[in-house]
Amino acid sequence: MHRVNRALSFILPLALAASAVAAAEPVTARMDQVLDAAIASERELAATLESHRPVVETYVQTVKPDPVLGVVPVRDNYFFGRLELVSAPEVTKKGKAAKAGKQKKQTINLLEDFNSRVFKPEDFSRMLLVDRGSFDRATYEFHFLRSEFLGDVRALVFDVTPKQGKPLDRYRPGRFTGRIWIEDQGYHIVRYNGIYASSLAQNFHFDSWRQNVTGGQWLPAYVYTEEADKTSRQLNLSYRGQIRVWGYQLEQPNADDEFTKVMIEQDSAKDVADSPGQISPVESARQWQLEAEDNVVRRLENAGLLAPKGKLEAILETVVNNLEVTNNVEMDPPVRCRVLLTTPLESFTIGRTIVISRGLIDVLPDEASLAALLAHELGHVMSGHELDTQYAFTDRVLIGDREAVNRFQFNRTPAEEAEADTKAVALLANSPYKDKLATAGLFLKALNADAPALTALIRPHFGTAQRYRMAPIVDAAPQLDPASVAQIAALPLGGRVKVDPWTARAELLPTSRVTLVSAREKMPFQVTPLMPYLSRIGDAASSPKPEKGNGADARAARSAGAP
Numbered sequence: 001m002h003r004v005n006r007a008l009s010f011i012l013p014l015a016l017a018a019s020a021v022a023a024a025e026p027v028t029a030r031m032d033q034v035l036d037a038a039i040a041s042e043r044e045l046a047a048t049l050e051s052h053r054p055v056v057e058t059y060v061q062t063v064k065p066d067p068v069l070g071v072v073p074v075r076d077n078y079f080f081g082r083l084e085l086v087s088a089p090e091v092t093k094k095g096k097a098a099k100a101g102k103q104k105k106q107t108i109n110l111l112e113d114f115n116s117r118v119f120k121p122e123d124f125s126r127m128l129l130v131d132r133g134s135f136d137r138a139t140y141e142f143h144f145l146r147s148e149f150l151g152d153v154r155a156l157v158f159d160v161t162p163k164q165g166k167p168l169d170r171y172r173p174g175r176f177t178g179r180i181w182i183e184d185q186g187y188h189i190v191r192y193n194g195i196y197a198s199s200l201a202q203n204f205h206f207d208s209w210r211q212n213v214t215g216g217q218w219l220p221a222y223v224y225t226e227e228a229d230k231t232s233r234q235l236n237l238s239y240r241g242q243i244r245v246w247g248y249q250l251e252q253p254n255a256d257d258e259f260t261k262v263m264i265e266q267d268s269a270k271d272v273a274d275s276p277g278q279i280s281p282v283e284s285a286r287q288w289q290l291e292a293e294d295n296v297v298r299r300l301e302n303a304g305l306l307a308p309k310g311k312l313e314a315i316l317e318t319v320v321n322n323l324e325v326t327n328n329v330e331m332d333p334p335v336r337c338r339v340l341l342t343t344p345l346e347s348f349t350i351g352r353t354i355v356i357s358r359g360l361i362d363v364l365p366d367e368a369s370l371a372a373l374l375a376h377e378l379g380h381v382m383s384g385h386e387l388d389t390q391y392a393f394t395d396r397v398l399i400g401d402r403e404a405v406n407r408f409q410f411n412r413t414p415a416e417e418a419e420a421d422t423k424a425v426a427l428l429a430n431s432p433y434k435d436k437l438a439t440a441g442l443f444l445k446a447l448n449a450d451a452p453a454l455t456a457l458i459r460p461h462f463g464t465a466q467r468y469r470m471a472p473i474v475d476a477a478p479q480l481d482p483a484s485v486a487q488i489a490a491l492p493l494g495g496r497v498k499v500d501p502w503t504a505r506a507e508l509l510p511t512s513r514v515t516l517v518s519a520r521e522k523m524p525f526q527v528t529p530l531m532p533y534l535s536r537i538g539d540a541a542s543s544p545k546p547e548k549g550n551g552a553d554a555r556a557a558r559s560a561g562a563p
Helices: 002-011 019-024 031-050 121-128 255-267 281-302 311-326 358-363 367-382 401-407 414-429 438-450 471-476 552-559
Strands: 055-066 070-089 104-110 140-150 153-162 175-183 189-197 205-214 217-228 238-246 336-340 347-350 353-357 497-499 506-508
Touching: 031 070, 031 175, 031 189, 031 217, 055 121, 070 121, 104 121, 121 205, 121 217, 121 238, 140 175, 153 189, 281 336, 281 347, 311 336, 311 353, 311 367, 311 506, 336 358, 347 367, 353 358, 353 367, 358 497, 367 414, 367 438, 414 471, 438 471
Parallel strands: 336 353
Antiparallel strands: 055 070, 055 238, 070 104, 140 153, 153 175, 175 189, 189 205, 205 217, 217 238, 347 353, 497 506
């Protein structure tokens, strides 16, 4: 009782509270002030999003019940593009502008074709804001529930329902019904969970999360959505989807700063090259290849599709180095690794740069499996499967994002794939991973087994449309047993790599090993809900911590911990 009273006095000091109580514990904000601040911040967020064009990615699986595994995927859909929010109101049929702030364009400018009779990009993009243009106390009822920790952030939890008696046209955009979490310092909505009720569009229940990206800004980062397939109720099909947003403010070099730096250092700069004299034809050819490679990598990074180089890339390069050192392989220039930020499972090479997708890293069960896939790509590099040098001409990369996605195709022939597989098997046989390849073989078996149902997940957008073979590793692996709790062939999507929504930097999540209770919790390659661990930028040390014990706050903090 003491904890409940303390929380209420901290959060909701009502006007009727006794003056003695108010004097004993300072009033931080009234409930109506908290709501007004949250509503105002939501409007500011809509304006902020209009000035950014982040990458938005949606991946949806259709699943059916399974008596042993819980559910299994039967098909999937995928698209990615740029979020486009425009503040201009739409025009009515009579040629008049609609009421300001009521109907605004919110869509996704696709970078990749999205062909689906069921889903529309707009159905997912509107989940990134709470009823844009109409979220206010005149339209909604708010009922306070409790305080709760979401990671390091204390949040005030309210149930939200539309007020009754509104004209039918007020419901055209779809009114939100559900729950919101408001962080207790700047009063920004950091999570909301519910549905947009509308008979004019596909309805999805969703759980939307935001992250503190810079200063007091909280921006959309992740949405989980789930809904029954209303057209196939007799089959008990349902949709499960993940929406990810990143690249609000990509890190770009400041040309003015770089120019100033060069001018300041010109007095101490050398006017001759480090190695004077004509370089050899081999060195010239390597440099020409490297220019083509750098041009493509830089263009993909500028588009927000490749993560900036960081700690995760260093980990990948360490695995590659382990393969090289134990096989007495010397690469000059050295092999580099980069992370493709998209979900589809693919890896490919851009010259001597190995690229592996975030989704593929997510589902790999262990380091040996990662080493097997990197060994395959290293096999391409060692076999001399080079990048087309047309990209050394700068005009070929000065193109738009959509054209870049369509143009940058790093396909390999079946003969080249077989050659890379052969070299990969040889590399792994002499590597530190040679006695741990059973899980790698199981992963490849699971990947090939699920490929027919997961055509969007296992369809590469840049590399070769093929499955990894490496027959000796696959044949040496145990028999695939989906019902065995002890056998983990692949992980669910989303639990290993964290992407900073502001800068698009990728890093490994610090996850703990969880003992599985049944085969239903294995969920290989599947979409699952995520509970991000929220924290404030630059304020981790002073953020409130959940109290120990069996209180509601402690339980909430544990349940909202990192996956």
